[in-house]
Amino acid sequence: MAESRHSIFRQFAASDWNGFLKGVEKEGLRVDRNGFIAQTPHPEALGSALTHPSITTDYSEALLELITPVCSSTSEMLESLRNTHRFVQQNLGDEVFWPASMPCELDGDASIPIAEYGSSNTGRLKHVYRQGLAVRYGRMMQSIAGTHYNLSLPDSFWDIWQNALGDQQSMKDFKSEQYFWLIRNFRRRSWLLMLLFGASPALDASFVDGVRHDLSRFDERSWFGDYATSLRMGDLGYHNNAQSSLNICFNKLSTYTQTLDRAIHTNWPAYEALGTQRDGQFIQINTSVLQIENEYYSAVRPKRTAQSGEKPIHALESRGVEYIEVRCLDLDPFSPVGVNEAQIDFLDLFLLDCLLSESPRIDDAECSLLDDNYKDVVSKGRNHELTLCRAGERTPIGEAATEILDRLEPLAGVLDGWNGGDVYRKALSAQRSVLSGDSQVPSARVIDAMRASGLGHKDWTMDMALKHQSLLRKEGMDASVEAAFVAASKNSIAEQKRIEASDTLTFSDFLEQYLRS
Numbered sequence: 001m002a003e004s005r006h007s008i009f010r011q012f013a014a015s016d017w018n019g020f021l022k023g024v025e026k027e028g029l030r031v032d033r034n035g036f037i038a039q040t041p042h043p044e045a046l047g048s049a050l051t052h053p054s055i056t057t058d059y060s061e062a063l064l065e066l067i068t069p070v071c072s073s074t075s076e077m078l079e080s081l082r083n084t085h086r087f088v089q090q091n092l093g094d095e096v097f098w099p100a101s102m103p104c105e106l107d108g109d110a111s112i113p114i115a116e117y118g119s120s121n122t123g124r125l126k127h128v129y130r131q132g133l134a135v136r137y138g139r140m141m142q143s144i145a146g147t148h149y150n151l152s153l154p155d156s157f158w159d160i161w162q163n164a165l166g167d168q169q170s171m172k173d174f175k176s177e178q179y180f181w182l183i184r185n186f187r188r189r190s191w192l193l194m195l196l197f198g199a200s201p202a203l204d205a206s207f208v209d210g211v212r213h214d215l216s217r218f219d220e221r222s223w224f225g226d227y228a229t230s231l232r233m234g235d236l237g238y239h240n241n242a243q244s245s246l247n248i249c250f251n252k253l254s255t256y257t258q259t260l261d262r263a264i265h266t267n268w269p270a271y272e273a274l275g276t277q278r279d280g281q282f283i284q285i286n287t288s289v290l291q292i293e294n295e296y297y298s299a300v301r302p303k304r305t306a307q308s309g310e311k312p313i314h315a316l317e318s319r320g321v322e323y324i325e326v327r328c329l330d331l332d333p334f335s336p337v338g339v340n341e342a343q344i345d346f347l348d349l350f351l352l353d354c355l356l357s358e359s360p361r362i363d364d365a366e367c368s369l370l371d372d373n374y375k376d377v378v379s380k381g382r383n384h385e386l387t388l389c390r391a392g393e394r395t396p397i398g399e400a401a402t403e404i405l406d407r408l409e410p411l412a413g414v415l416d417g418w419n420g421g422d423v424y425r426k427a428l429s430a431q432r433s434v435l436s437g438d439s440q441v442p443s444a445r446v447i448d449a450m451r452a453s454g455l456g457h458k459d460w461t462m463d464m465a466l467k468h469q470s471l472l473r474k475e476g477m478d479a480s481v482e483a484a485f486v487a488a489s490k491n492s493i494a495e496q497k498r499i500e501a502s503d504t505l506t507f508s509d510f511l512e513q514y515l516r517s
Helices: 005-010 074-090 121-137 155-165 171-197 253-264 269-274 312-319 341-356 364-380 397-419 423-436 442-453 457-475 479-502 507-516
Strands: 021-031 055-057 063-067 147-152 202-204 216-219 222-224 300-303 323-329 387-390 393-396
Touching (some): 005 155, 074 341, 121 269, 121 479, 147 341, 171 323, 202 457, 222 457, 341 423, 364 387, 393 397
Antiparallel strands (some): 021 063, 021 147, 147 323, 202 222, 300 323, 387 393
């Protein structure tokens, strides 16, 4: 029998291991003091949402997105994220930064302002894409916030790993193949992340006003899922009927890019009926199943940093996979920055094990079972009687989760031995504590905290938001760090103006050229 990938990895010397490269993109709504979505424009002090390297907006003008650089340690990444939060909190005036994934009080689509990026063709393209999301799915779904975790391994690892496996491909093809190997196992196990980190079991009544649902009433203004871990990732959150026809294949890069490319060039009758313009204004980029690649919703994505004007698919095809993006994480409402140290360290361990474990191709039958397991944990993960389908048998969720944590234990020991600490065993222990009942899964903790406070979703989350704001404003930041943020904001505004001044094409011609590329 061939030597296992785990045993090959354990033969590395401590000096061969340079750790992980990581970063995070954390979203969150700006909210007024009444707990209603902010109607104000993106604060000028935060710079240009089009060009700022670490502070931008996602779907809505009120939906901030804070981005860290690529970091080599969890502590470095969290300090970067915390500094960005400190700067944002200092420049929100009377508004607060909403710490939950499910939104504050809304008043239908019209209350959710679509993000603006200025008059440049690039900025208008971003705005029209969001208009397209509005006409296709409505704006309510787009007001939900989450955390995206980006992880890669350094070139030094890939050199040693390729040599150890005796692989003869180009490094570009080898890395892409290995990242898809990881992704396949991620898809098999991602339900565990929804159990351990799902933190959106409740929502404000305004989110489901006029919508049929099977939630239970928490109070006059709040609903919750009896056993739900993440309403964000359930039927009320990110879903898309047109996309269910895509059958995106995660087995290898070529089939992944081909199926995505086909979706971008395949008309969808309902979108065709809408057209691309209304009253002389563009309302969507095209009438295809997907306007652009980013419209495809998935719990994980292979990624490559695109050059200016380059489409993500073309970047992947020409230079291969650079990192993976984990997209299923709810905001941790108990954390001032939406994530915590034990969570990040556990994710690193979990993802590395996905790379080191056997990972056969996923056929259609397995794909369907994996989707069912994921959906079940999202909607019923706190029900101890829930069973998951694994290897053709039904397994109680607690047993299945413990089995994965058990398999991570030796790897945690190897990494801690190389690093000279107990970081990964501590991260693993924190999750064992959750499974054993010594501490709670975040979704249960949220419900219990709401009950203990006597407050519904909006008021409890608002209370947390004010506490986080007070803490971060008191902490302040180093003068040189603050000066760098101020400079970045000013530079980003100047850069947006430069881009706007340099445009030579009309937007119609620019869009036509973009769609042809």
